[in-house]
Amino acid sequence: MNKVILTVLLVVFSFKVFASDPNVEQARESLDIIKELTPWPWEEPITPIFDSYLAADFDQYQGRYKSLYMVEDLLMHKWGQSITEFIVLAELLYTFQPEDYQQEHLPAFEAAIHELDEFRLAINEFLLPYVPSYSLKQQSLVRHFDGEGIVIAVFDLFDPARLQQQREMYPNIEAEVQFGDPITFLHGNTVIDIILDIAPKATIVPVSTESKTYNEAMEYMRAREDISVINMSRAFHITDDQLDQEFADHLSSILQTKIFTKSIGNTGTDLDGANTDVREHLGLPPLGSFFTYDLELIKSFLAQNEGQPGDKNLMFAINLQPFSNEVSLTATVPGYNQLASDRSFAISGDAVYSASSTNFESGSSFSAPQLAAVSVLLLDAAEHYGFSGSEAAQRVVQALQSTARHSHLGANNTGLGFVDAQRAWHKVKGKGRYKPHPRTAEK
Known part of the structure; x- marks a missing residue:
């Protein structure tokens, strides 16, 4: 809805x-x-x-x-x-x-x-x-595409009771796939709310795990060939104070065929741990977030995976304030890490209404599913124009990255800038190989 x-x-x-x-x-x-x-x-x-x-x-x-x-x-x-x-x-x-x-x-x-x-x-x-609605220039795209037939895994934590309610409202949400004994948390339910706000007919695969079974979850998503997009609004996997190599191998393999969207974080710093410009301007001290360890994991993965097939299919979401006029006070930003800024988008995740919590939520966790949902719609469009598989994923990612609207706040704060779903859609279309078939002929 x-x-x-x-x-x-x-x-x-x-x-x-x-x-x-x-x-x-x-x-x-x-x-x-x-x-x-x-x-x-x-x-x-x-x-x-x-x-x-x-x-x-x-x-x-x-x-x-x-x-x-x-x-x-x-x-x-x-x-x-x-x-x-x-x-x-x-x-x-x-x-x-x-x-x-x-x-x-x-x-x-x-x-x-x-x-x-x-x-x-x-x-x-x-x-x-x-409260401002999603600012993704997605209005025309959502009138033509709804994500039907595109499968997206939501790698998160869920409240099972609320998930059952969501499944009763949306038959396109599959049963939760659990690994180990994950905690109950409403976070993932809100992520699902956001995705279905934008791509209401996408097939949702809720995937949850505890820390000990992280790689089992990654292996599952890697093996499911029908999954085209994975949204991860949680930290990368850490072992012995460094990026878990098995996790990194799974992610590198996933990126060869799938789009992977991730929240870049809520530390109030750049990836090197320096206070963001907006916090410095306001004289605010560092947040001291527990999840600062994820910054090193992100940098480590980007460095080791640079140049690998599909490496651009990993995209980050940076949280903006409600009117998209400034970076959120808690946002993590790319800083001067070129590998990160070249695949990051600035999206308002502050004051996003959640039907699950019946509150307004804030954080990059709620920016990333917006990017994921637009990716789903663009994949739907790519399929409509005759593209599929890894070719469609590459086409969608290139379209998003090449059409992003630059921000006056600078690439160190907002990466590539703002998502422009309208321009990305036309970029995806290009000289398509459109062949009508029963589902897409109506679109």
């Missing part, structure tokens, strides 16, 4: 989901009950949200200026996550209370949690029409 349809449905059915506009007073009363019953020991982030909402003058702006006010000034896309994180921690604290206390106050506690979560949902519904 694309964002336009989702917005319409939220508006049409809002009277069923939300009784009224965000009710601050009721939510504030619920917050007080939660704080009393847990009991909450610290300053909480919810009261400032209430105060900001009440103080806001939403009628002073219209159109884009209202969007800028709500997203850039008020940062409303972050409110839902703050409320969700508070609720999760409050529920945990409540379990620390004596069992008889929990039983006595459970109805009041659950009712308060419900009311606060209703406020979160109402805020997100109110904000949704004002």
Whole structure:
């Protein structure tokens, strides 16, 4: 379901989901009950949200200026996550209370949690029409192609209950393929949401693994000849503080025939670990991200795989702020690593709405599936024009890389620049060998 349809449905059915506009007073009363019953020991982030909402003058702006006010000034896309994180921690604290206390106050506690979560949902519904949509120049492409028949593996972590709901809505999502005992995490479900927003009929193969079975998952995706695209919004595999060589061999082989999109990271640095330009300009210190180890793994793989067949089929996504006017404060950027910048695209992954979390998500993890989904549509187009297999993959990658719109922020921050799906589509078409067949004849 694309964002336009989702917005319409939220508006049409809002009277069923939300009784009224965000009710601050009721939510504030619920917050007080939660704080009393847990009991909450610290300053909480919810009261400032209430105060900001009440103080806001939403009628002073219209159109884009209202969007800028709500997203850039008020940062409303972050409110839902703050409320969700508070609720999760409050529920945990409540379990620390004596069992008889929990039983006595459970109805009041659950009712308060419900009311606060209703406020979160109402805020997100109110904000949704004002958050920028995908900025990939994909509008014409999605009117002609939908990804039907193209298989994409989502290499991630999933919440099985939510995945079952997604499969009931989308029969083109296969059963999860698990290796080892991967943790339950909603992250991959959101990635699927994004891909299907753009390429709604692509066949999705959810693949998850724990660290010990990483290479089994890679071998599986390598062996499945029907998989054309793999999206990986997680780190490369590390062994003994360096790139796992078996993983690297699998990836190198995969790239010979498939497109592989990856989030470049959320460290607030370039690949050499230096603070990004935007953080330096604002005087912000390094993030100190746990995943800085992935920077060395990326550089190592790029260096050893340079010049190998299909090496350009690995593409990275850099996270931009919601209006694509600046690199995200947490984004990893290529820096002056030419091998990385020559295969990286700048895509806004901040304030991306997820039907799975019912929140706005942020991070390069949510930039990469946009790149993957456009690749799926372009592969669909390439097939329509008579190309297939590794030839189609190469044609799509070359089209994306040669038509990217350059950014004033520089290649060290945004790589090749912005995705231009419209121009890439025409590049893919070129002098195609189009032969109508039952599925594509309608397109």
